[in-house]
Amino acid sequence: MNKEALLSIAERDFILDALREDVRLDGRAADQLRPLTLSFEEEHGHVKVQLGKTSLIVRISAEVAQPHDDRPFDGIFNIAMELTAMGSPAWDNGRQGDLETYVTNVLDRVIRHSNALDTESLCILKGVSCWTIRADVHITDYDGNLIDASCIGVMAGLQHFRRPDAVVKDGQVIVYGLDERVPVPLNITHKPLSVSFHTFDEGKLVVLDATRKEEQASEADVVIGMNNAGDVCYLSKFSGSPVDAMVFVTKTTVALDKVKEINGIIDKALQADLAKRAKGGLAEESRAANDR
Amino acid sequence: MGGPIASLNPLNRADGSASYKCVSTGSNILGSVNAPIELPGRRDALKPEEATIEVFVKPGTAPGGVGERYIEGVIRNALGRLILGRENGYPRRGVVITLAIVGGESVGRGGSYLPLLPALLHTAALALLSASVPLSMTLSATVLAVDSSGEIIREPSVKDAKAATSLHALAFTSKGQLLLNESEGAFDFGTWETVYERALAICHGTSTLSSDGDVAMTENVDSQPLEGVLRDTVQDQIHSEYAWKIDAA
Amino acid sequence: MASTATAPAPQPIPPSLSLPPSQFARLQPHAYLLAHLSPPASSQQPSIRANGRSPSQFRVTSANTGSLTHTNGSAVVRLGDTTAVCGVKAEILHTEDIASWSVSHSSSSSFASNKRRKLTNPTAKLGEDRTDSGDNESHIEDFSLLVPNLSLSTGCAPGLIPGAPPSALAQSMSHQILSLLHTSRLVRAEDLQIWYERPNFGPEEPEHHNESEQMDVDVEQEGSDEASIQTGEIKAFWVLYIDIMIISLAGNPFDAAWTAVLAALRDTKLPRAWWDVDNETVVCSDIVSEARKLSLWGLPIASSFGVFEADAAAGWRSVTIQDAEEERKLAEGDRKGIQRRWVLADPDGYEEGLSQERVCLVVDKPQGGDGKVFIVKMEKNGGFAVDRKELKELVDISTRRWEDINQILKQC
Numbered sequence: 044m045n046k047e048a049l050l051s052i053a054e055r056d057f058i059l060d061a062l063r064e065d066v067r068l069d070g071r072a073a074d075q076l077r078p079l080t081l082s083f084e085e086e087h088g089h090v091k092v093q094l095g096k097t098s099l100i101v102r103i104s105a106e107v108a109q110p111h112d113d114r115p116f117d118g119i120f121n122i123a124m125e126l127t128a129m130g131s132p133a134w135d136n137g138r139q140g141d142l143e144t145y146v147t148n149v150l151d152r153v154i155r156h157s158n159a160l161d162t163e164s165l166c167i168l169k170g171v172s173c174w175t176i177r178a179d180v181h182i183t184d185y186d187g188n189l190i191d192a193s194c195i196g197v198m199a200g201l202q203h204f205r206r207p208d209a210v211v212k213d214g215q216v217i218v219y220g221l222d223e224r225v226p227v228p229l230n231i232t233h234k235p236l237s238v239s240f241h242t243f244d245e246g247k248l249v250v251l252d253a254t255r256k257e258e259q260a261s262e263a264d265v266v267i268g269m270n271n272a273g274d275v276c277y278l279s280k281f282s283g284s285p286v287d288a289m290v291f292v293t294k295t296t297v298a299l300d301k302v303k304e305i306n307g308i309i310d311k312a313l314q315a316d317l318a319k320r321a322k323g324g325l326a327e328e329s330r331a332a333n334d335r
Numbered sequence: 336m337g338g339p340i341a342s343l344n345p346l347n348r349a350d351g352s353a354s355y356k357c358v359s360t361g362s363n364i365l366g367s368v369n370a371p372i373e374l375p376g377r378r379d380a381l382k383p384e385e386a387t388i389e390v391f392v393k394p395g396t397a398p399g400g401v402g403e404r405y406i407e408g409v410i411r412n413a414l415g416r417l418i419l420g421r422e423n424g425y426p427r428r429g430v431v432i433t434l435a436i437v438g439g440e441s442v443g444r445g446g447s448y449l450p451l452l453p454a455l456l457h458t459a460a461l462a463l464l465s466a467s468v469p470l471s472m473t474l475s476a477t478v479l480a481v482d483s484s485g486e487i488i489r490e491p492s493v494k495d496a497k498a499a500t501s502l503h504a505l506a507f508t509s510k511g512q513l514l515l516n517e518s519e520g521a522f523d524f525g526t527w528e529t530v531y532e533r534a535l536a537i538c539h540g541t542s543t544l545s546s547d548g549d550v551a552m553t554e555n556v557d558s559q560p561l562e563g564v565l566r567d568t569v570q571d572q573i574h575s576e577y578a579w580k581i582d583a584a
Numbered sequence: 585m586a587s588t589a590t591a592p593a594p595q596p597i598p599p600s601l602s603l604p605p606s607q608f609a610r611l612q613p614h615a616y617l618l619a620h621l622s623p624p625a626s627s628q629q630p631s632i633r634a635n636g637r638s639p640s641q642f643r644v645t646s647a648n649t650g651s652l653t654h655t656n657g658s659a660v661v662r663l664g665d666t667t668a669v670c671g672v673k674a675e676i677l678h679t680e681d682i683a684s685w686s687v688s689h690s691s692s693s694s695f696a697s698n699k700r701r702k703l704t705n706p707t708a709k710l711g712e713d714r715t716d717s718g719d720n721e722s723h724i725e726d727f728s729l730l731v732p733n734l735s736l737s738t739g740c741a742p743g744l745i746p747g748a749p750p751s752a753l754a755q756s757m758s759h760q761i762l763s764l765l766h767t768s769r770l771v772r773a774e775d776l777q778i779w780y781e782r783p784n785f786g787p788e789e790p791e792h793h794n795e796s797e798q799m800d801v802d803v804e805q806e807g808s809d810e811a812s813i814q815t816g817e818i819k820a821f822w823v824l825y826i827d828i829m830i831i832s833l834a835g836n837p838f839d840a841a842w843t844a845v846l847a848a849l850r851d852t853k854l855p856r857a858w859w860d861v862d863n864e865t866v867v868c869s870d871i872v873s874e875a876r877k878l879s880l881w882g883l884p885i886a887s888s889f890g891v892f893e894a895d896a897a898a899g900w901r902s903v904t905i906q907d908a909e910e911e912r913k914l915a916e917g918d919r920k921g922i923q924r925r926w927v928l929a930d931p932d933g934y935e936e937g938l939s940q941e942r943v944c945l946v947v948d949k950p951q952g953g954d955g956k957v958f959i960v961k962m963e964k965n966g967g968f969a970v971d972r973k974e975l976k977e978l979v980d981i982s983t984r985r986w987e988d989i990n991q992i993l994k995q996c
Contacts, residue, residue: 089437089438098346098347100365102395104397107683107684107687109681109683125393127391127393127433127435128349128433129348129349129367129433129435130348132349132369132372132431136389136433137399171680172687177397179396179397181365183365183367183435184346184347184348185348186347215687216688217688400759401759402763404755404756404759405756405759405763407752407756408752408753415940415966416940416941416966416967416968446725508968512971513964513968513971514965515964515966516962516965517962517964517965518961519763519764519767519960520960521768521948521958521960523956523958523959524976527962528972531972
């Protein structure tokens with residue numbers, strides 16, 4: 044199938060009419076994000092993202108591998124996303140749909156190609172071994188705006204992840220277990236995020252963070268990827284009807300605000316988790332001391 | 336030993352879903368069921384008078400491979416006997432079960448999926464219940480490892496499972512029949528029979544029918560039978576969903 | 585309930601209603617098989633499967649090895665109409681090309697010993713129990729030294745479409761074979777290691793197997809003070825690509841595939857290979873007499889079974905499913921009266937289509953042991969008919985099957 048059930052004409056008209064009166068179905072303003080919550084599991088790099096009713100889980104994992112022949116100094120970083128019937132009944136298991144290719148492509152461009160993760164820092168021994176970092180995105184509930192939600196998840200996961208420490212000794216790589224040496228955070232060069240807009244009425248109406256129904260009723264989408272400093276790393280108007288060039292100009296400013304806002308939420312969540320861990324760690328140590 | 340932690344309906348979009356965490360193996364599974372749904376292009380299904388069951392296992396931190404296809408087959412065969420695929424509305428439709436491993440260690444190439452099998456089966460059973468798919472009965476499953484000294488380890492960690500001489504995953508129906516057995520390693524039939532006794536005790540408590548007294552001892556070791564855990568999970572869910580009604584009464 | 589279904593036995597009845605048996609078999613496969621297995625008491629006929637075998641009888645099996653000349657070992661196994669071809673091709677994998685080779689985890693104690701392994705005397709290990717060489721054996725799994733791949737060739741069965749990606753059946757059988765190779769530890773890691781022999785000043789004669797040779801102590805080695813412990817260095821591995829092709833599929837592909845793998849591995853010869861320091865590469869000897877066979881651990885043999893149930897509806901009519909207790913009582917009744925379930929050994933394609941429950945047993949009998957059989961793998965899925973008692977009987981049948989296959993493999 045790989046296609047959501049179509050919106051009825053009545054539903055579509057209702058969404059459009061409401062938007063023309065500057066009202067969204069969930070009562071948000073046009074440039075407002077749905078409530079975003081991030082939660083981290085015990086395992087490093089395991090993030091749950093909830094953006095409105097869209098939710099997903101990102102797991103980051105590291106393993107030692109051989110670097111690519113043409114880039115002996117670089118580690119490897121991959122983002123893997125597979126849409127399963129869990130996220131939406133319309134998606135077929137084991138079959139790649141258009142949406143999957145599209146979202147993976149955007150994620151690759153926003154995060155991987157903008158070098159958010161410094162792959163050179165993943166090199167262990169030139170041409171022999173390096174770290175492979177893999178980000179798995181599991182979509183658990185789909186209600187629109189997959190791109191932004193996955194972007195947030197992958198970036199938060201990368202910042203939360205700690206890889207085991209590795210040392211080279213006599214040409215032999217020694218990997219220390221997580222309990223032996225303090226694991227190392229990844230080297231993040233900048234924090235790019237994507238912000239998606241959907242346009243209606245020949246580009247006259249533009250909304251941010253569309254829900255699934257809004258996405259279906261929309262004419263085109265505009266995705267802007269940028270970091271906190273305002274550097275644009277991705278800009279696309281992939282398909283659908285034409286959009287006024289001014290939309291890009293005005294919405295880039297909005298996107299910058301949103302990126303800062305989201306990065307703020309991520310930082311806050313990371314700090315809260317860190318504090319929780321520190322507390323837990325202390326409690327554990329004191330317990331160990333008591334045992335002795 | 337802490338029992339498993341399970342919850343029903345953590346997801347919105349799927350018809351039914353469940354999350355299941357096994358404390359001792361550290362595995363955490365999220366399962367969803369969509370049923371009954373149309374399966375276009377699969378009209379050539381082998382048995383048109385029954386629902387087609389599809390199982391998809393998605394590993395947490397690795398691409399899927401042959402190991403997943405194998406375990407999918409095992410789960411499909413086991414559940415195929417429980418799902419009443421001829422009930423109204425099910426023939427020629429599909430029951431799609433998606434199981435994502437969202438926590439715990441991944442299984443490597445050629446590695447054994449047995450330590451994860453009970454958790455996968457429980458998640459699938461709970462998700463089916465939550466999707467209100469008609470079932471003839473439920474199941475409970477466990478995995479046991481036998482180490483070189485002949486001792487039985489219940490729900491071994493990945494490390495224990497690797498070191499074990501044999502590994503056994505057993506599933507029982509709620510009526511006590513052996514639904515599934517997957518054993519690997521080197522063992523003799525006597526060992527397997529002890530494993531069987533122990534597994535039956537874990538899944539069903541001491542309702543083992545044999546009259547000899549020594550079975551009773553296992554009760555203390557294995558706390559609550561697993562079958563009860565599933566029952567409690569569903570009961571809790573019903574309690575919370577019908578709170579308005581129960582409170583009013 | 586069984587008797588109603590058995591009524592139209594494929595015997596000559598009035599011509600207007602009669603069907604040739606082959607058509608009846610297609611139209612009513614379940615009733616057809618049931619009629620064979622439980623003939624009406626009046627007919628005085630024995631209970632027999634539609635293919636003429638008794639329930640515990642396997643099909644005629646034959647094996648032929650060494651038929652493919654471009655492989656290191658090969659075998660063709662026929663199990664009735666199911667035919668599997670297996671070819672083993674060995675390729676060299678340098679340790680430099682294994683990413684995880686130079687990596688050791690400090691938590692495991694085997695740091696350094698991973699690369700420069702202490703070699704007390706590997707030949708002594710031959711006689712030891714297989715569990716003792718665990719550290720070595722993990723090489724096979726860690727570095728993927730065994731790569732089985734099973735394909736169902738186009739035209740081997742009517743349902744297979746050409747050009748389709750590997751079916752779930754082929755994929756899961758590839759996995760079953762791989763996991764069975766790992767858990768049974770059939771291939772010994774020592775056979776696959778290619779060593780660097782340091783110039784030998786010791787008292788050993790140089791005519792040994794290369795890997796059994798005792799090495800001089802590596803100077804950097806922390807254990808260098810112990811002169812008794814000699815060290816060598818693994819420079820490469822043999823990787824065995826085990827390709828299995830089912831060229832004709834008529835039920836029970838796993839038994840045929842596994843027997844083919846077993847026969848091919850028994851046939852596999854690896855050339856003598858060693859690390860050449862001057863050229864920094866692995867060199868193989870082209871002298872045929874120097875090539876040696878793999879020394880396999882044991883001979884695990886697979887036997888599969890399918891369960892045929894008289895009441896096909898029992899699977900979905902919830903009311904008819906009994907408790908395990910009642911079940912046992914009924915089983916008592918079975919012996920006296922009508923049988924409701926048959927466990928069919930080595931089911932053919934027709935029978936496989938009619939049975940939901942499958943059992944697969946892999947057993948081995950250690951050579952020169954006390955004749956005690958141990959089980960390497962026991963799988964049962966898809967139904968409730970086979971419980972403890974039945975499994976025990978099946979183990980006995982598998983043991984007999986082990987003897988048969990052992991004879992067949994010895995002869996080829």
